[in-house]
Amino acid sequence: MKVILNGQLVERSEAKVDIEDRGYQFGDGIYEGFRIYQGCIFTFDQHIDRLFDSAELIDLAIPYTKEELKDQLTELITANQLGDGMIYLQISRGTQMPRNHVYSPDNHPVLMATSIAAPRDLAAFEKGLTAITAVDDRWLHCNIKSLNLLGNVLAKNQAAKAGADEAILYRDEDHVTECSHSNVFIVKNNTLITHPANNLILNGITRQTILKLAKENKVAIEERVFSLTELKQADEVFISSIMAEVTPVTTIDGEMIGTGVRGPLSTELEQYFIAEIEKTCGI
Numbered sequence: 368m369k370v371i372l373n374g375q376l377v378e379r380s381e382a383k384v385d386i387e388d389r390g391y392q393f394g395d396g397i398y399e400g401f402r403i404y405q406g407c408i409f410t411f412d413q414h415i416d417r418l419f420d421s422a423e424l425i426d427l428a429i430p431y432t433k434e435e436l437k438d439q440l441t442e443l444i445t446a447n448q449l450g451d452g453m454i455y456l457q458i459s460r461g462t463q464m465p466r467n468h469v470y471s472p473d474n475h476p477v478l479m480a481t482s483i484a485a486p487r488d489l490a491a492f493e494k495g496l497t498a499i500t501a502v503d504d505r506w507l508h509c510n511i512k513s514l515n516l517l518g519n520v521l522a523k524n525q526a527a528k529a530g531a532d533e534a535i536l537y538r539d540e541d542h543v544t545e546c547s548h549s550n551v552f553i554v555k556n557n558t559l560i561t562h563p564a565n566n567l568i569l570n571g572i573t574r575q576t577i578l579k580l581a582k583e584n585k586v587a588i589e590e591r592v593f594s595l596t597e598l599k600q601a602d603e604v605f606i607s608s609i610m611a612e613v614t615p616v617t618t619i620d621g622e623m624i625g626t627g628v629r630g631p632l633s634t635e636l637e638q639y640f641i642a643e644i645e646k647t648c649g650i
């Protein structure tokens with residue numbers, strides 16, 4: 368298994384990072400996840416653009432051009448003969464000694480990328496998942512795809528301990544934001560509603576693709592804040608991420624959502640999504 372470390376394809380077992388790396392000590396860095404369908408990186412440019420946007424927001428200069436990075440990731444897919452899967456890429460602000468909150472302009476960012484095989488589970492997208500609600504106590508820069516994921520990790524584990532698949536987060540009872548590692552949409556009276564893209568959510572690439580497809584297909588859309596009551600009384604609820612695509616939520620805090628099975632708009636949007644993959648990846 369090959370990975371990328373600082374521009375080089377190396378064996379996984381040979382890829383080592385310094386213990387004084389700022390990513391390790393401070394979570395000082397950013398990451399990105401890419402979905403691969405039969406060797407094709409879906410919405411590649413949007414993910415690369417989001418990575419560079421996150422880098423800029425934390426004042427980190429990526430030492431490669433977008434094209435160089437795209438070439439490296441394409442080589443990784445070829446080297447690992449990846450079919451359906453994902454690439455995890457992270458860039459930290461590099462090694463700095465002694466440990467210091469103030470970062471130095473002399474640091475060399477450390478970039479690594481790994482790939483994993485992950486077949487598409489269309490049956491899981493149809494069956495849906497269960498969720499709990501949890502307080503969103505993360506910081507106020509959730510638009511940055513930062514390595515600091517402790518708030519997300521704790522929320523996801525709160526869900527796991529409750530026997531649920533995902534945690535839907537809220538700032539207060541009138542303000543649902545997103546999930547621990549996905550975005551959330553509700554459907555009410557055939558209108559698709561999701562939190563606006565601001566500093567309180569990560570603007571998922573899947574979220575953006577779904578909104579684009581909904582618009583093209585004349586689905587009514589509202590990008591606005593909604594409450595816990597609206598969430599639980601919605602006709603349909605679904606989450607989105609590169610791995611989940613459009614996955615319905617069938618129960619929240621043990622309460623059934625809609626009819627408890629994938630609703631008509633969730634089904635329709637997943638079909639548009641599949642068509643988009645086929646169109647852009649030629650599969």
Ligand code: PLP
Pocket residue numbers: 400519545546547548549550568569570571572573574607608609610
């Ligand atoms: N929101 C959070 C907090 C996430 O971590 C993720 C994915 O990692 C998403 C939303 C969904 O983003 P995407 O559709 O780009 O996978």
